[in-house]
Each structure stands twice: as C-alpha cells, then as structure tokens.
Amino acid sequence: MxxxxxxxxxxxxxxxxxxxxxxxxxxxxxxxxxxxxxxxxxxxxxxxxxxxxxxxxxxxxxxxxxxxxxxxxxxxxxxxxxxxxxxxxxxxxxxxxxxxxxxxxxxxxxxSTKWFQESPWVPVLKQQNEKGDWEQIPWENIENYEDDWRVFAxxxxxxxxxxxxxxxxxxxxxxxxxxxxxxxxxxxxxxxxxxxxxxxxxxxxxxxxxxxxxxxxxxxxxxxxxxxxxxxxxRGIAQMQLTTYGPIVPQHSGHYGNYAPNPALRLSKLLASMKDDDGRVTIPGFYDGVHIDEATEKILKSVPDDETKIKNRLKIVKPDKVGSYYQEAIQYPSLNILGMESGWVREQTRTIVPSQAIAELDMRLVQGSDPQRLIGLVQKHIEAQGYYVIGKEPTDAERMKYDKIATFTHKVFYHSxxxxxxxxxxxxxxxxxxxxxxxxxxxxxxxxxxxxxxxxxxxxxxxxxxxxxxxxxxxxxxxxxxxxxxxxxxxxxxxxxxxxxxx
Amino acid sequence: MxxxxxxxxxxxxxxxxxxxxxxxxxxxxxxxxxxxxxxxxxxxxxxxxxxxxxxxxxxxxxxxxxxxxxxxxxxxxxxxxxxxxxxxxxxxxxxxxxxxxxxxxxxxxxxSTKWFQESPWVPVLKQQNEKGDWEQIPWENIENYEDDWRVFAxxxxxxxxxxxxxxxxxxxxxxxxxxxxxxxxxxxxxxxxxxxxxxxxxxxxxxxxxxxxxxxxxxxxxxxxxxxxxxxxxRGIAQMQLTTYGPIVPQHSGHYGNYAPNPALRLSKLLASMKDDDGRVTIPGFYDGVHIDEATEKILKSVPDDETKIKNRLKIVKPDKVGSYYQEAIQYPSLNILGMESGWVREQTRTIVPSQAIAELDMRLVQGSDPQRLIGLVQKHIEAQGYYVIGKEPTDAERMKYDKIATFTHKVFYHSxxxxxxxxxxxxxxxxxxxxxxxxxxxxxxxxxxxxxxxxxxxxxxxxxxxxxxxxxxxxxxxxxxxxxxxxxxxxxxxxxxxxxxx
Missing domain, CATH: 3.40.630.10 (Zn peptidases)
Structure with a gap:
C-alpha cells in the first residue's frame, strides 16, 4: 500500500x-x-x-x-x-x-411489535440459518463479517x-x-x-x-x-379520485333493483372503458410522446431482469402488455386502479343499491408526457361516456338535471x-x-x-x-x-x- | 248498533x-x-x-x-x-x-342511541309539528287520537x-x-x-x-x-360473491403499474359486461320465462305509482330500463351490485396494485325463472370472458396455471x-x-x-x-x-x- x-x-x-x-x-x-x-x-x-x-x-x-x-x-x-x-x-x-x-x-x-429485535432503533447483526431464518449474532462479530450478513435497523x-x-x-x-x-x-x-x-x-x-x-x-x-x-x-406520480352516483341514499335492492341506477355498475363501466384486457390504456393519445430509440432499447434490454422469477414471486401467469418486457413497460405512463369501494362487502354486505361508488387511481408519469394533458385525456374520456364531470359532490339540483354525474379530482405529486x-x-x-x-x-x-x-x-x-x-x-x-x-x-x-x- | x-x-x-x-x-x-x-x-x-x-x-x-x-x-x-x-x-x-x-x-x-325517545321498547305517542318534527305527547291522548298521529317503538x-x-x-x-x-x-x-x-x-x-x-x-x-x-x-333472493385476482400480495404501483394485472380492472370489466348502460342484463336468456299478459299489464298499470315522486326522492333523473314503469320492472329478475371493494380508498389510499377485488351481488327472483339457471348463466358468462371459475381461493399452482381466475360463490336465500x-x-x-x-x-x-x-x-x-x-x-x-x-x-x-x- x-x-x-x-x-x-x-x-x-x-x-x-x-x-x-x-x-x-x-x-x-x-x-x-x-x-x-x-x-x-x-x-x-x-x-x-x-x-x-x-x-x-x-x-x-x-x-x-x-x-x-x-x-x-x-x-x-x-x-x-x-x-x-x-x-x-x-x-x-x-x-x-x-x-x-x-x-x-x-x-x-x-x-416495533413487528420487528424481530429489541428495537428498530438499536441495530443488530444477523446471519441467515439453513432454514432461511435470520439469527442475531454478537455485534462484535462484524469485525469478521461475511458478505451475506446483514444489519437490521x-x-x-x-x-x-x-x-x-x-x-x-x-x-x-x-x-x-x-x-x-x-x-x-x-x-x-x-x-x-x-x-x-x-x-x-x-x-x-x-x-x-x-x-x-x-x-x-x-x-x-x-x-x-x-x-x-x-x-x-x-417516473412521476399523479393521483385521481373518481366517484359515480346512484340514489341519494342507499335503497332496498328488492324494491329498487331494476329501477335505481347502480353507481358501482357505472363506475365499473367507466373504469372498464379506459383499458383493454391486457392492461393497455385505450384512451387515444395516452401513450403519445414516448419514444424509445434503438440505442435506448439496447440498454433497456441489457438489464438482466429475470421475468420468470418476477412472475413466480407475484404469482401471475401473464403480465400486462403495455411493454413487451418489464423495462419497456416502465418507460410508459401507467393508469392504475389503487382502490375501489361501493356499498358493503363480506360480512357487512347489505342488500341495497349503493348511493355512490369511488375509485382511486394513480398515474405514473414519464418524460415527454405532460401530466395535465394525461389528466385532461382521462376527464374528456369520462365526459365522452355521457358524464357531467365536476370537481365536488353534486347538488340536488345537479342530480335532478344530469342523468350521469362523476366527481373527478386530481393532483400531481412528483414529476418524472x-x-x-x-x-x-x-x-x-x-x-x-x-x-x-x-x-x-x-x-x-x-x-x-x-x-x-x-x-x-x-x-x-x-x-x-x-x-x-x-x-x-x-x-x-x-x-x-x-x-x-x-x-x-x-x-x-x-x-x-x-x-x-x-x- | x-x-x-x-x-x-x-x-x-x-x-x-x-x-x-x-x-x-x-x-x-x-x-x-x-x-x-x-x-x-x-x-x-x-x-x-x-x-x-x-x-x-x-x-x-x-x-x-x-x-x-x-x-x-x-x-x-x-x-x-x-x-x-x-x-x-x-x-x-x-x-x-x-x-x-x-x-x-x-x-x-x-x-338506542339513534332513537329520539327513552327506549325503542317503551312505545311513545307522537304528532308532527309545523316544522315536520315529531313531538312526543302523553300516551293518554291516544283516547282521542288523530289519524296522522303515530306510535313509535x-x-x-x-x-x-x-x-x-x-x-x-x-x-x-x-x-x-x-x-x-x-x-x-x-x-x-x-x-x-x-x-x-x-x-x-x-x-x-x-x-x-x-x-x-x-x-x-x-x-x-x-x-x-x-x-x-x-x-x-x-321476489325471491339469491346472493353471489365474485372475486378477481392480481398479484398475490399488493405491489408497489410504481414498480408494477403497467406490469402486474390489476384485479379491480378485471372485476370492473366483468361487472360492466353483464349489464348495459340502462341497467338491463345483457347475458342472453336472463329474462326468459317472464310473461306479462294483457290482463296482468292492466292490473300492473292500475297501481297508482307516482314515479315523479319516487325519482325526486331518490334524486335520479332516469331509472333503469328493465321495465318501462316501476311495477313492470319488479316483474323481472334483477342483478344488482350490492358492494364492491379493492385496495384502499380516501384517506387510506395506498399506491399499490391491489391483490384482489371483490363484488357482492344479489339477484331478486321471480316465478318462471329458476334461480339455479340464472346463477348458471352468470357463471357461464364469467367463464366466457376467459375466466377459470372456482368456488374457493385459488392455490398457488392454480394462479401459475390460469391467467384469469374468478372465485364465484352463491346461495339462494328465499324463493319467490x-x-x-x-x-x-x-x-x-x-x-x-x-x-x-x-x-x-x-x-x-x-x-x-x-x-x-x-x-x-x-x-x-x-x-x-x-x-x-x-x-x-x-x-x-x-x-x-x-x-x-x-x-x-x-x-x-x-x-x-x-x-x-x-x-
């Protein structure tokens, strides 16, 4: 030296x-x-x-x-x-x-209750045993550490x-x-x-x-x-919230099933209309502005992703087809349903026509694709399905004027x-x-x-x-x-x- | 006398x-x-x-x-x-x-906390005041009751x-x-x-x-x-539960949005495919067996329903079009989404691809339309959308074998x-x-x-x-x-x- x-x-x-x-x-x-x-x-x-x-x-x-x-x-x-x-x-x-x-x-x-150690703020040294469990070893052993040992904190x-x-x-x-x-x-x-x-x-x-x-x-x-x-x-991230409406309060599904419009059906139809069976957004223009040239494709393909391993971990047979491989998929903006709720399910189920249905969505953003433009495309698509789109809950007067109403709010959190x-x-x-x-x-x-x-x-x-x-x-x-x-x-x-x- | x-x-x-x-x-x-x-x-x-x-x-x-x-x-x-x-x-x-x-x-x-009286099991007599509120009056007044007075219990x-x-x-x-x-x-x-x-x-x-x-x-x-x-x-009633699947546990929507199939989208597509925009079931044969003859139609139409009043109470502009009027609508079996849930919404929203989506449905049953036949039609329809339909949660092996899996369970509660x-x-x-x-x-x-x-x-x-x-x-x-x-x-x-x- x-x-x-x-x-x-x-x-x-x-x-x-x-x-x-x-x-x-x-x-x-x-x-x-x-x-x-x-x-x-x-x-x-x-x-x-x-x-x-x-x-x-x-x-x-x-x-x-x-x-x-x-x-x-x-x-x-x-x-x-x-x-x-x-x-x-x-x-x-x-x-x-x-x-x-x-x-x-x-x-x-x-x-802390979910940590297998005294405190998350007291670091410990662990090695994995033959069963795959992590066993604590004295901190002093770190002097002669092995690469696979880990510090937990x-x-x-x-x-x-x-x-x-x-x-x-x-x-x-x-x-x-x-x-x-x-x-x-x-x-x-x-x-x-x-x-x-x-x-x-x-x-x-x-x-x-x-x-x-x-x-x-x-x-x-x-x-x-x-x-x-x-x-x-x-990728950047924007979030959107979409709400559809049925009767102003939940109605007995016996008395009003076949009569009161169901907001969960309406929400389902809206969401279903946005993407195809392979998870590709069908709203025209959504993927505009994304260009992958040959040199970039070469580097994307050089990433040693083991997709068999990913699919096995996620327990899925076929991924969405936005890209033909994982790295390509990430180059595109995504439109993803984070959550959805209407009425009650499982042991809380009630025999009603729900009064509203809500979906939370996020959009992962990429360069060349302005988030406001993407949000605008989604909103226009909802309007094209016959919806009166507003940024807040409809008033009674609005409910009595428009058959289909959607509340649509959005926020861009991080840009890409x-x-x-x-x-x-x-x-x-x-x-x-x-x-x-x-x-x-x-x-x-x-x-x-x-x-x-x-x-x-x-x-x-x-x-x-x-x-x-x-x-x-x-x-x-x-x-x-x-x-x-x-x-x-x-x-x-x-x-x-x-x-x-x-x- | x-x-x-x-x-x-x-x-x-x-x-x-x-x-x-x-x-x-x-x-x-x-x-x-x-x-x-x-x-x-x-x-x-x-x-x-x-x-x-x-x-x-x-x-x-x-x-x-x-x-x-x-x-x-x-x-x-x-x-x-x-x-x-x-x-x-x-x-x-x-x-x-x-x-x-x-x-x-x-x-x-x-x-009891939601009752405006001492106890739901202690009946009280009330009359409505000019503001529309119900005011308690001494029980003894019932000797000279008016028709619009009510007993609350x-x-x-x-x-x-x-x-x-x-x-x-x-x-x-x-x-x-x-x-x-x-x-x-x-x-x-x-x-x-x-x-x-x-x-x-x-x-x-x-x-x-x-x-x-x-x-x-x-x-x-x-x-x-x-x-x-x-x-x-x-009408009788049968209930159904429908679950669709994405990744086995929720995945980060940044890393897997555009890659992991979204179960909420899948559920939306299934539900959306069952009914048209006017709330009519589009599964062929669903309304078979219902016949309304002239004499019956006359009696149905003699019911003095005030649909303007109903619509105003429900705050809806256009009812579903299963029937052309309320009494007719009730003559048909209904297929109604009672509740729907996937991931998390509102303040609980998480940026994930959910692992599953669930819908509760009920079917109101009428004569001439066997519930098992109707349930069978729904199940066949789900299968026709490319789903492997089972009566319980899929195993890992099933997840790795079938792209689209739906769990579908059902029970007939009351016949019509x-x-x-x-x-x-x-x-x-x-x-x-x-x-x-x-x-x-x-x-x-x-x-x-x-x-x-x-x-x-x-x-x-x-x-x-x-x-x-x-x-x-x-x-x-x-x-x-x-x-x-x-x-x-x-x-x-x-x-x-x-x-x-x-x-």
Whole structure:
C-alpha cells in the first residue's frame, strides 16, 4: 500500500491521481474503510429518525453537522416551515465543476411489535440459518463479517446506509490524501419519508446556494440481480379520485333493483372503458410522446431482469402488455386502479343499491408526457361516456338535471425526471464504475417508483443520476429493514470510485 | 248498533251473516275496537323482541299463548333448534276451509342511541309539528287520537302492529258473536328478522299440523299512496360473491403499474359486461320465462305509482330500463351490485396494485325463472370472458396455471312466490276489501322485496297473499320505527272484513 500511496501523491499534484486506483486497489481500500466505519454506522442508526418527531430529527441534523464539519465541510442549515435541510460544502482546488449530492436521513415510521429485535432503533447483526431464518449474532462479530450478513435497523438501507458509506468513502480518500477534482455540495433531506413537502420551496428560495453542474442521489436499491446499478430516471406520480352516483341514499335492492341506477355498475363501466384486457390504456393519445430509440432499447434490454422469477414471486401467469418486457413497460405512463369501494362487502354486505361508488387511481408519469394533458385525456374520456364531470359532490339540483354525474379530482405529486445516458454526469459515473467493476453497470433508464427529485432537476436545471447501493430485498418501508454488508462494501467502493474520478 | 246485532245474529245461523257488515258498520266497529286495543298494543310493544335474545323471545311466546288461548284458540309450540314457532288454532262449526294466517313477532335489533325517545321498547305517542318534527305527547291522548298521529317503538309496524290489529279484529267479531265460516290456523314466527332459518324444516316436519287451503300474511306496508293494498307475490333472493385476482400480495404501483394485472380492472370489466348502460342484463336468456299478459299489464298499470315522486326522492333523473314503469320492472329478475371493494380508498389510499377485488351481488327472483339457471348463466358468462371459475381461493399452482381466475360463490336465500289474482284466496280477499272500502284494493302482483314465505307455498302447496296494513314510511328496519294510527284502524277494518267474509 505504501508504494501505491507514493504514486498517488505524485499524480495528485498533476490532477491525474484518480485513474490509478484500479479495481483491486479500490476493493482493498473499500474493505478497510468499510470495517472502520461500522461503529459510525451503528451510532447513526441508533438515533431515531422518524420525521414525525422533530426533536429526534434535530439530533440527526446535529450528528450530520459534526460528521461533515470534522471532514472539512462547512455546513449551513436551510430553514423550512418544518425541519431544516442541511447543506455541507467542500471546495476543491482548481475544481471546474460542482457536484450536488443528495442524502436522506429520516426513516419510515416503525411498528416495533413487528420487528424481530429489541428495537428498530438499536441495530443488530444477523446471519441467515439453513432454514432461511435470520439469527442475531454478537455485534462484535462484524469485525469478521461475511458478505451475506446483514444489519437490521430502521433506515439501515433507506437511507442512512448510503450516508455512512459516503462518509467512509470520504475517509478512505482522505487517508490517501486524495481530494476530488470537483466541488461538493451535500444536501441532506430530513423529511423524505413524509414526501419532502418543503423541498420544492427550499430549493427555489436557495437556488444560488445549491447551484451545481449535476446531481447525484445516494439512495435506492440496486437492480434485483444485485449488480452495480445506475438509475437515470424515475417516473412521476399523479393521483385521481373518481366517484359515480346512484340514489341519494342507499335503497332496498328488492324494491329498487331494476329501477335505481347502480353507481358501482357505472363506475365499473367507466373504469372498464379506459383499458383493454391486457392492461393497455385505450384512451387515444395516452401513450403519445414516448419514444424509445434503438440505442435506448439496447440498454433497456441489457438489464438482466429475470421475468420468470418476477412472475413466480407475484404469482401471475401473464403480465400486462403495455411493454413487451418489464423495462419497456416502465418507460410508459401507467393508469392504475389503487382502490375501489361501493356499498358493503363480506360480512357487512347489505342488500341495497349503493348511493355512490369511488375509485382511486394513480398515474405514473414519464418524460415527454405532460401530466395535465394525461389528466385532461382521462376527464374528456369520462365526459365522452355521457358524464357531467365536476370537481365536488353534486347538488340536488345537479342530480335532478344530469342523468350521469362523476366527481373527478386530481393532483400531481412528483414529476418524472430522466437523464440521458450520454450526459456528462452519466459518462463520468460510467467511467468510475467501469474502473471499479471492469464491466458496465446496469443502467436503468427509468425507475418505476417516484422520488421528490424533480425540484432540483427543474428548478436548478441540472441532470440527475441515482447511485444505488443497497440490496433490493432490504424490507424498505416495512418492518425488519436491513442492509446486506456485501452491498455496504460495494457501495463504499462505488463512492470511492466516483470521488476519485476526474470530472 | 243493537238492531244490527240482531240482524247479524239471525244471519249467523244461516251462515250468511257476513255480507251484512257494510263499510260504515265496519268502520264503526273498527274504530271502537282500535281504541279498545291500544293498551294491549302498548303492552305487546313493551316486551323486547330482538330474536338474538331468546330469553326475551320466550316472553313474547308466552304473551301470544295467553292472547290466543283467551280467545278460544288452542296453542301448540313447534320446536326448532332455536326459538319455537307458535301455532294457534280455532275451528269453526261446519267450516269447509282452513286459512293459515302468518304473524311475525320479533323486531329488528336496536341502536338506542339513534332513537329520539327513552327506549325503542317503551312505545311513545307522537304528532308532527309545523316544522315536520315529531313531538312526543302523553300516551293518554291516544283516547282521542288523530289519524296522522303515530306510535313509535321497535316492531310497531314490523310486525306487532298487525298482530294487535288481528287480535282487535277477533275481539270485534266476538263482541257481535260472529264467528268466521272457516277454520283458522295462526302460525307465529319469532325469528323472521334473522331470516327465519328454522322455518323451512319446521314447515316440512309439521306439514300435517299446518295443512290449510290458503295462507294470508299479515305483514308489510300498503302501497305508498297509503291505499288498501293486497300483495300477491314477492321476489325471491339469491346472493353471489365474485372475486378477481392480481398479484398475490399488493405491489408497489410504481414498480408494477403497467406490469402486474390489476384485479379491480378485471372485476370492473366483468361487472360492466353483464349489464348495459340502462341497467338491463345483457347475458342472453336472463329474462326468459317472464310473461306479462294483457290482463296482468292492466292490473300492473292500475297501481297508482307516482314515479315523479319516487325519482325526486331518490334524486335520479332516469331509472333503469328493465321495465318501462316501476311495477313492470319488479316483474323481472334483477342483478344488482350490492358492494364492491379493492385496495384502499380516501384517506387510506395506498399506491399499490391491489391483490384482489371483490363484488357482492344479489339477484331478486321471480316465478318462471329458476334461480339455479340464472346463477348458471352468470357463471357461464364469467367463464366466457376467459375466466377459470372456482368456488374457493385459488392455490398457488392454480394462479401459475390460469391467467384469469374468478372465485364465484352463491346461495339462494328465499324463493319467490306469486299467486294468481283469480285464485280462491285472491277473490275472497277482494270481496272483503270491496265490502270494506267500496273500491278495488291496489293489487300488487309482485313485491320487490323478499320474505321467507316460500316454504309454506311450496311445502304445503297453498297459495298466499299479503294483507298489508302499515304505512310505507314506517322506518321499518331503521331507528324510530313507527305506525300511523289511521293505518292501524284501517288494518283492523280490513281484518274484520275478511274474518266476516264467507269462504
């Protein structure tokens, strides 16, 4: 290692240091600083971070202030109407570029009774036995961890794991006296699990402070093949609520069956008219604006999805046919029934004609497809079925004037974002990954889920890529959240790789 | 009155007594015995009669035993696996015919907090003020009651009111020393509101004991015009439950929207395919077997339904078009969605692809249309949409074998019954009503609701007619059930009329 250090020190002066840290060296460095960082990771996980408790969040903010200040960052609290955002900055000598790095510190709420350990806020180490059960082992064993062992705690993967990995990577390059050839602005979100309601305004109000050339998001699971993965986009989300009406109060189904119009039938007909048997939206124009060129198709098809495995896990024979394979399906906007309710069912069943029927729908959004246009298409389609469409409950007068009435409300929550594979940030990360792993990373063009990233992308006008690290079976958002230690080390490695990759 | 008595006494010997009690005399007699019976009615309503409490039911049985024994009936308890049925018999000299009379004693369960009085089991007298509110007045005022005053109590209308009216009518003819020229078998049901689950077996096991030439049912509201009404039939009822399936557990709608088949869409498509926009079942053969001849149509059209009023009450513009008017609609079997559920709605909404969707349906049954045939048609229709239809939840193996799976279960609760207008019982009652009211009663060919009468009709092989008496706005099955006193008196009058009508 000494020899290596000398070489690096030399190249560092020339600003050409980074290319010299090849895969094996990165692996060794990541191994060393992974182990060294476990006490820090354990400490961080021990601070409760449900954003519904601002007093707990404050402890997390303070912890981050200390962590970054001690690593030569300057920190700034960005106030919001709730918990603050934290910005940590570190300039590099003769840097040309600034990279904004997004970290999330808060965890999902916990139901302690469903965790197989003392407390979700007291991390434990576990290994899987032959039966497939996870057995706790002494924390001290982590010194000689195996890759498949896992740390169980709330936020272990989502997303304090990546925070600890990033700090470990900083320590790793510091130990070699390396500094990145770009400025770093680390923005820390302490209310992501609440939907980051104050983020859009904070980004807008602090756009100068946050200005950067690109954004990388240290959050999210790698592809379920568990191979290194970069994610270049995420679908946005809009929700809609649709209500149809029958008699103003439920009526006896004996006296009024065959007479009072049934709102559940009406809702069924409306929903049925929107999609075909294969789950494709039949409203003309719905899929307009989505174009997949040959180069993109090649990358989509290069993702090693095991659809047999997916179908077996979901226990389905035939998936919907919006795309001809999983990655293609995700490139299109979706229109999905989240829930539906009318009258009563099972032991509550009453022999009535219900008074109304309600459906909740969501639309996952993609680039090139304006959410307002899509919502407008759905509304026009409902109107085309003969409905008088309004944004609130109908009055008695409206009920007596229009035969078919639908209440239709909608809200766009997150917009989608999508970064071209060939942008500077994409190529830079790809170089780093190629150096670290000697093979191309899995590149996901569009993640199916939605994240509150578009305020950065749209307000700051910068491209964004997710550097994902954690195992996909981490029970994120569920009890018994965990992080696989092999993924932790690989994450540290990926982060050292991009920190040492010239921009 | 004395002169009348003498005349009656004379004709009684000849068995020709009854025709002499003309409308005015019936009215006077009914008035007198209505007032005389109020203490008895009050006492009967004061005995709780929710059939979920057998110890309360026992008190009602005992009360009925006393009431009928003191009126020269012999009583027999017919045991069942739950509460008994009570049979009270009184033979008439030289009677040719036997009339079975059905009474129901138990009331719906009560939610006392929703009653505007001390207790649903303590009857109170109320009159309506100018604002339309019901104000309690001292019980003693009932001595000088007005027709629009009402008695509020559980079972006031459904169906202890008719029980008290019948006892009052018996007392009225007794006061004139008249006896019917037919034998009476009064069968009392103490678990009707539970669906009379033990009735079919009891009727079968005691068919000799119950043998009669006809059945009259002293239950149910008159037509909503509040004019004297005979009901010649009631639709039966079958219920069905239909479940469709998506992924085995709910899936993230971002990751699986456009990929995992949505069970709510599947259910919507199935339900939508069963009926047209006007509420008519589109499954071929569903309405087969229903024939309305000219004579029947004339009687259907003679029912003074005010459809403008119905539509205004239900707040609907256009009713379903199974029939071209209300009475016609009820002649056909119905297929109605009672309830529907999938995923979560409103504040519980989750962004998922649900794992299943469920619908509860009922079918109201009519004569000439076998319920098993109708259920079979629905099942075949589901199969024709490409579904593998089973009677239970699918196994994993079934899920992995069949793309579309539906669980379909069904149960026939009550069969329909329908009596021709021109049968002996119909003509006999019509003669009595013509004498009492000087105009034809409203004759309902088929009531929309369902009653547990078919065991009598099918097992004993006798025709049945409902002699309805109570006001249609009596809040039956709801809090604040009541009986209008004008209806009480008119009921007593109708009952005196048929008791004094020769068979």
């Amino acid at each position: 000494r020899k290596l250090l000398l070489v690096l020190a030399f190249f560092s002066v020339n600003g050409l240091f980074s290319q010299q840290l090849e895969s094996t060296e990165l692996e060794e460095l990541a191994s060393k600083f992974t182990k060294a960082s476990f006490p820090m990771y354990r400490e961080l996980l021990s601070i409760p971070s449900d954003a519904n408790y601002p007093e707990d969040i404050e402890l997390n903010v303070q912890w981050c202030e200390n962590a970054f200040q001690s690593r030569n960052f300057t920190t700034t609290r960005i106030k919001t109407d709730y918990v603050p955002l934290l910005l940590a900055e570190r300039k590099a000598k003769s840097a040309q570029k600034t990279v904004l790095i997004y970290l999330q510190l808060d965890g999902q709420p916990v139901d 709330r936020a272990a993967s989502d997303a304090k794991g990546p925070v600890a990995m990033f700090l470990a990577a900083l320590d790793a390059i510091e130990s070699l006296n390396i500094e990145p050839n770009f400025n770093m602005k680390v923005i820390m979100d302490f209310e992501e699990e609440l939907g980051s309601p104050h983020l859009p305004k904070a980004v807008k109000d602090n756009s100068d402070l946050l200005r950067a050339d690109m954004l990388i998001i240290l959050d999210g699971p790698v592809h379920n093949s568990n191979k290194p993965t970069l994610v270049f986009g995420a 974002f999508q970064t071209d594979f060939n942008t500077e940030v994409g190529q830079w990360l790809q170089r780093a990954y190629n150096r670290a792993y000697a093979v191309d990373p899995i590149r996901i063009r569009m993640g199916g889920g939605s994240i509150p990233i578009s305020p950065f992308v749209t307000t700051l006008g910068i491209p964004a890529v997710l550097v994902t690290t954690v195992n996909s079976d981490n029970n994120q958002h569920s009890p018994n959240e965990n992080l696989r230690l092999g993924n932790y080390r690989n994450g540290v490695k990926a982060m050292i790789a991009f920190l040492t990759e010239a921009l | 004395r002169k009348l008595l003498l005349v009656l006494a004379f004709f009684s010997v000849n068995g020709l007594f009854s025709q002499q009690l003309e409308s005015t005399e019936l009215e006077e007699l009914a008035s007198k015995f209505t007032k005389a019976s109020f203490p008895m009615y009050r006492e009967l309503l004061s005995i709780p009669s929710d059939a979920n409490y057998p110890e309360d039911i026992e008190l009602n049985v005992q009360w009925c035993e006393n009431a009928f024994q003191s009126r020269n009936f012999t009583t027999t308890r017919i045991k069942t696996d739950y509460v008994p049925l009570l049979l009270a018999e009184r033979k008439a000299k030289s009677a040719q015919k036997t009339v079975l009379i059905y009474l129901q004693l138990d009331g719906q369960p009560v939610d 559980r079972a006031a209308s459904d169906a202890k009111g008719p029980v008290a009216m019948f006892l009052a009518a018996l007392d009225a003819i007794e006061s004139l020393n008249i006896e019917p020229n037919f034998n009476m078998k009064v069968i009392m049901d103490f678990e009707e509101e539970l669906g009379s689950p033990h009735l079919p077996k009891a009727v079968k096991d005691n068919s000799d004991l119950l043998r009669a030439d006809m059945l009259i049912i002293l239950d149910g509201p008159v037509h909503n015009s509040n004019k004297p009404t005979l009901v010649f039939g009631a 019954f329908q009596t021709d207008f021109n049968t002996e019982v119909g003509q006999w009652l019509q003669r009595a009503y013509n004498r009492a009211y000087a105009v034809d009663p409203i004759r309902i060919r088929m009531g929309g609701g369902s009653i547990p009468i078919s065991p009598f009709v099918t097992t004993l092989g006798i025709p049945a007619v409902l002699v309805t008496t109570v006001n249609s706005d009596n809040n039956q099955h709801s809090p604040n059930e009541n009986l209008r006193l004008g209806n009480y008196r008119n009921g007593v009058k109708a009952m005196i009329a048929f008791l004094t009508e020769a068979l």
